Amino acid sequence: MKVLVLGSGGREHALAWKLRQEAGVSEVLCAPGNPGTAACARNVAMDILSPADVTAFVQAEAVDFVVIGPEQPLAAGVSDALRDAGVAVFGPSQAAARLETSKAYSKAFMERHGVPTARARICTTAEDADAAVAAFGAPVVIKADGLAAGKGVTVATTAAEALAAVDAAMRQGAFGSAGSIVVVEECLTGPEVSFFVLCDGARGLFIGSAQDHKRAFDNDEGPNTGGMGALAPSPLVDDALIDRVMRTVVDPVLTGMRVEGTPFAGILYCGLMLTAEGPKVIEFNVRFGDPEAQVVLPLLGVDLAPLLVAAASGRLPSDPLPRPSGTRVGVVLASGGYPGPMTTGHAITGIDAAEHLEGVLVLHAGTRLRQGSRLRQGSRLRQGYGGQVGGQVRGESAKSGEPAQDAVVTSGGRVLTVVGAGGTLRDARDRAYAAVACISFEAMHFRTDIAARYV
Template sequence: MRVLVVGSGGREHTLVWKLKQSPQVKQLFCAPGNAGIETLATSVPISATDVEGLVRFVAEREIDLTVIGPEASLLAGVVDALEVNGHLVFGPNREAAQVEGSKRFAKELMEAYGIPTGRYRSFTDPDAALTYIREQGAPIVVKADGLAAGKGVVVAQTLQEAEAAVHHIMEERAFGDAGTSIVVEEFLTGQEMSLMAFVDGETVIPMVPAQDHKPVFNDDQGPNTGGMGAYSPVPQIADRIVQQAVTQILEPMAKGMVQAGLTYRGVLYAGLMITPEGPKVIEFNARFGDPETQVVLPRMESDLAEVLLAVAQGRLQQIEVSWKKEAACCIVMASGGYPGSYEKGKPIQGLFTEANNAAIFHAGTAHTEDGIVTAGGRVLGVTAWGSDLSQARNQAYAQVKTIQFEGAHYRTDIGSRALEK
């Protein structure tokens, strides 16, 4: 197979890394890629949202399967355009991807099909939102309705924080049109869990669970980011709870989307809170999570290319997916100032590893005359795996200590919640 992966982050580097291991993949391309991806695949200078450019490249190079990484590509209509032109693609079309593109849309689907989630209201008028927030009290959650690169969610502990979030999102338009409307929802307590599944219509094959770390600082302090690290498995959450999430959330959502006339072929990601009443949905995403992919795919025993092709061809029900018992841990190294403003172009040293149980997945890097430099907020996802989480975590942090760039920062407590339990 000739395969094209669309995207340029740590998730896409991990997809390329895993697809490279498949005997079925003869040629591997990535558009636009990054400095790490180009060691495994041919980088193509086409933006992940350049619909015409991607369709042209797929036709010219006779690509057998296109794998969409970022949500922006899905919502730009890349899948729709490829399918119209008769090309196989892994990822839901633009209409189905609204489960991520609009939080209100996702909430309405959950409400319609009885999927457990927090109480909510959506608003296009900031004054009405503020009135509702004052009635409900804090803590409360304020979310930009549209895409905001993982940063459009404010978990407000006080009314003042919630009011400031409404002002920031709706009036200052910190996230542009994503903040035209907002969703205000109940603050849920418990442990978080990320559960992804391969979905083809009503067929759902869950992946192994992971736990992400959204806040930028240790002990879940500071503003939310796109994710500062992850680990898998999540031993403090019982298998029966994971299975409950599959049967009460993932499977009903897949069935509900079919009933709603949506064509969903790709990954369905459920961001969950494990509350005293059971798992409830915080958010749905329409693609592989980042950095969860960096710890889930290293645990995959099956051939990823076979699974993605089966989804794209509408025959997932014929496939079995197996997983390794190993644990994996990913530490995100970020640019100074992230998730706020940060400088790019900082040279990175110590990028190469000879460890056979570790990988450095590039998220925001570029190749220049000076070597590999920083080119994003989240720069690297340093991942390791081992017989248990403690071993994987120790190896990941040991690898982190060998890498340097100006302003680098990372959390030092990734996975500690699981080890404490």
């Protein structure tokens, strides 16, 4: 099977890395990809937000299956165009993707179908939002309705902070049209967990859990980010919680989507708060998380491709998946200043040394090759972890395909995710941070406390 993965981040590198190792996959292509995906896939330049361009490429290349990584192509209708053209694709329809792409739609949907979530008010004017802030009091959460690159949510500890968030979104247009509507909701308390379910339109299959670390700095301080690290599986998710979330969240969502004429087939990422009253939904994502995918996918004890195909075709297996063996900890290395203003183009050194440590996997996100540098496409370079841990082995060496030490440079906010594998959380964390110590680039920033509270 020839598979195309759309996207260029750490999530897409994890997907390409996992798929390339599977016997049923003959070739992986990644659009547009990054220097990391070039080691396990053939990178192709393409406008992944253009349904026509993606469809034309897939037909010209005789691609058998398309996996959509990020949310933007889903919002643009790429999955719909591919299905209309008869192409098998993993990713929900544009209408079903509103569970993520519109916070207002998602909140109203949950209220209609009795999914446990925070009390909220959907506001179409700044004055309405100001009044909602006064009604809820602080702390309170302000969410821009549309996609805002992970920066549209403010957990305000004071009324002044909340009103400033409303002003930025609705009066100053900080998020463009994505902030023209905001959701003001009560601030839930309790630990957060990420809960991943493959869905085929009628049935859901739990595939893993994780703990994300959203704040930029240690001790959960600083601004929200797209995620500064993650661990999997979550030590807070047991059999009883899995059963409860499937019954009270996943099943009502799948039933509601089907009843409303927008059946959901894809990955349902449930961001949950474990409150004193039970698990409640903070938000839904409709794709693998980032950096959660980087720690969840390596733990999957079965081939991923057949599961994605089964979800896309409405034929998910009814038996639960085997329990993961071991743990994974992922640490995000970010550009200085992230998630605010930053500079990029800085040379990255030490990736190769990190990857040769036992139990380490380095996944690229915000990287590119320095102009004039080349990396051989589709080699089997870095196909597994260094050494051997949990069945993953170091891939073949491909020295002629390796870039020079300074050929890979930073190109975005979150640059790399360094993943450590271990039989225990402590082992996985130690391996991840030992690898982090090998890597360097100007103004590199990372949290030093990923998974620390659970060790």
